[in-house]
Amino acid sequence: MRAFREVLSICDLHNIGFEGLPYTYNNNNNSGRKNVRVRLDRLVVDSNWRDLFNQARVTHLVSPCSDHSPLLVDLLPTVQQVTRKGNRQYELLWERSSEHTKIIANAWDGQSGDDMDIMAQLNKVMEALYGWGKEKFGNVIRELEKARGKLKELLGNGADAREIRKINDSINELLYQEELLWMQRSRINWLKAGDRNTCFFHSKAVWRAKKNKITKLKDSNGNWKMEPPELEKLATDYFKDIFTHDPGLNHRLVSDLFSPKITEHMNTELCKDFSVQEISNALFQIGPIKAPGPDGFPARFYQRNWDTLKDDIVAEVQRFFATGRMLAGMNDTSIVLIPKSAQKLGFATQWISWIMACVTSVRYSIKLNGNLLESFSPTRGLRQGDPLSPLLFLFVADGLSALLQKEAQLNRISPIHICRRSPGVSHLLFADDTLLFFKADSNEASKNEIKIILQVQADGFEAKYLGLPTLEGRMRKDLTVLIRNFWWGAENGRRKTHWVAWDSMLRPKTRGGLGFRDMQINKVSDFIGPDENWNVQLLDTYFLPIDIEEIRKIKLYPDEVEDFVAWAPDKKGVFNVRSAYFLGLFEKEQELGLGESSARPDGSSPKWALLWKDIVPKKVNVFAWKLSRNALATKGSGRRCELTGTFPGKMKL
Numbered sequence: 001m002r003a004f005r006e007v008l009s010i011c012d013l014h015n016i017g018f019e020g021l022p023y024t025y026n027n028n029n030n031s032g033r034k035n036v037r038v039r040l041d042r043l044v045v046d047s048n049w050r051d052l053f054n055q056a057r058v059t060h061l062v063s064p065c066s067d068h069s070p071l072l073v074d075l076l077p078t079v080q081q082v083t084r085k086g087n088r089q090y091e092l093l094w095e096r097s098s099e100h101t102k103i104i105a106n107a108w109d110g111q112s113g114d115d116m117d118i119m120a121q122l123n124k125v126m127e128a129l130y131g132w133g134k135e136k137f138g139n140v141i142r143e144l145e146k147a148r149g150k151l152k153e154l155l156g157n158g159a160d161a162r163e164i165r166k167i168n169d170s171i172n173e174l175l176y177q178e179e180l181l182w183m184q185r186s187r188i189n190w191l192k193a194g195d196r197n198t199c200f201f202h203s204k205a206v207w208r209a210k211k212n213k214i215t216k217l218k219d220s221n222g223n224w225k226m227e228p229p230e231l232e233k234l235a236t237d238y239f240k241d242i243f244t245h246d247p248g249l250n251h252r253l254v255s256d257l258f259s260p261k262i263t264e265h266m267n268t269e270l271c272k273d274f275s276v277q278e279i280s281n282a283l284f285q286i287g288p289i290k291a292p293g294p295d296g297f298p299a300r301f302y303q304r305n306w307d308t309l310k311d312d313i314v315a316e317v318q319r320f321f322a323t324g325r326m327l328a329g330m331n332d333t334s335i336v337l338i339p340k341s342a343q344k345l346g347f348a349t350q351w352i353s354w355i356m357a358c359v360t361s362v363r364y365s366i367k368l369n370g371n372l373l374e375s376f377s378p379t380r381g382l383r384q385g386d387p388l389s390p391l392l393f394l395f396v397a398d399g400l401s402a403l404l405q406k407e408a409q410l411n412r413i414s415p416i417h418i419c420r421r422s423p424g425v426s427h428l429l430f431a432d433d434t435l436l437f438f439k440a441d442s443n444e445a446s447k448n449e450i451k452i453i454l455q456v457q458a459d460g461f462e463a464k465y466l467g468l469p470t471l472e473g474r475m476r477k478d479l480t481v482l483i484r485n486f487w488w489g490a491e492n493g494r495r496k497t498h499w500v501a502w503d504s505m506l507r508p509k510t511r512g513g514l515g516f517r518d519m520q521i522n523k524v525s526d527f528i529g530p531d532e533n534w535n536v537q538l539l540d541t542y543f544l545p546i547d548i549e550e551i552r553k554i555k556l557y558p559d560e561v562e563d564f565v566a567w568a569p570d571k572k573g574v575f576n577v578r579s580a581y582f583l584g585l586f587e588k589e590q591e592l593g594l595g596e597s598s599a600r601p602d603g604s605s606p607k608w609a610l611l612w613k614d615i616v617p618k619k620v621n622v623f624a625w626k627l628s629r630n631a632l633a634t635k636g637s638g639r640r641c642e643l644t645g646t647f648p649g650k651m652k653l
Helices: 002-010 047-052 092-096 100-107 118-136 140-156 161-186 198-212 228-242 264-271 276-284 299-304 306-323 337-345 349-360 389-409 447-453 472-488 536-542 545-552 577-592 606-613 618-628
Strands: 013-015 044-046 057-060 071-074 364-368 371-376 427-430 433-436 644-647
Touching: 002 013, 002 472, 044 047, 092 100, 092 118, 092 161, 100 118, 100 306, 118 306, 140 161, 228 364, 228 371, 264 349, 276 299, 276 306, 299 306, 306 349, 337 349, 337 389, 389 427, 536 545, 606 618
Parallel strands: none
Antiparallel strands: 013 044, 057 071, 364 371, 427 433
């Protein structure tokens, strides 16, 4: 399967999903575990086909004539759409005109002071920009087609070179505007515009729209709904139910476990006036083209026009901190855990009122297939994507910790101890992952009871974590293959030549490599048994007899001896994964005899450091590295290139 997946990657083939049964093969053996159902048949397409038929749909049919399910491919499915007024949004391509800032400045001229209505002003600016943008830019794709037709006509008529140059400049500008258009819709943040990445952005935008499209939903009775009005009602009702307060919950079971931790000095710092610079810094920390709100404006609009908007926006923010009131949309909600927990922890009343104003003034509007549905006010829960939410979720995490600590104090659960006299660990929290430790007996840890209490729908070892495969052996090989193929790329279904050995690319940049990680390094295992002696059986699994003999000569001291642990590869003597990785890489290269010299045993060279420190676009650094490593596809690629002197001001090739 790994080879099959690699072929799909090299050939740029993608699975476009399916509808119907989750399997395409059934051996029709109904004798319990002998029945085999698996998805053997699937449709894969390349990016060009996917862009051409972006609405294509695959359905697994049912047939009594074969143990394989037929696959029906519908290239142009008919989907009923509800016509709604389009959601206006700020377009990045508007910034290509010098008139852009003048339009905003002229529209932002309302009253100032207490009578200033920020939302009304934003609506006024959007109206002005939308009307001007429609007249100024029109349909970029259509204008680009017209310009290309004009160029073809001029070339055919032997027109003057100045006219041709003028239309060429116009086409280049339209191409850049088209690239901005698709970049904004693709939501790609790691690739910048300006290198003619329009095809990539367009492909991502089309695929994102297809992937996010919802064609059917299952209601609480298990019935599938496919009509747009039914889908909209189901989606709205579902989220309303999630964000509706449960009157049966008793918050005191959690909040009473908190004890004051916030000092008077902390509260003074939290409640002091916010400066203009602090408000500005908060704005510029927001991702420029992250998903805009219902008003259609992303953070980039405020950042680029801060000189015009600054005084009014800052005044409104400071007014909120002075009064604790939002402009509009204040809702009378039943969110109680946050204020009660904050009070128990010792937070100032003023600070709590600020937080609650932010939490309780929100209104949700579900966006289904590009359409904004009716808004509603939540009475519990936190907003995903809100900068405050991860911080406020700490109250929830602290509540869980307090409950587990209480159970441990009552001896209802037994924390794990990693050694004698060490503190007990009943749980570990990392981001949104939680590890719970219990004694493996029926009194403390019944698997079924834990699943019921925590509402676990499925259990088992996850195949992926944070988007990466987790199976030990396959993970390391698969990740290496993915990195190598991604770097060198593929074209027209054929893998490109790997011009530099993988071992050379693993070296740090200061030693002529690219600093890629070797996934076979940094494997750590515990070879010490519970009796504080070497686990011979485990050693025998991983090492040769001659190595085991040497390992067993290392004396293990009992816990009573106070040791001072120092990690030699780190200057401070503190272990960290980075130093451990480079130690493993260095030892591997020593075995292979790579990168050594009498002057620099570690193989580092100042010329490589200069190459990567130059302040130039990263693609220029990468090009220079490829040139110096003889990694360009040229006729003379068999000859080595040497780095000498300085590059743009420091090093030259």
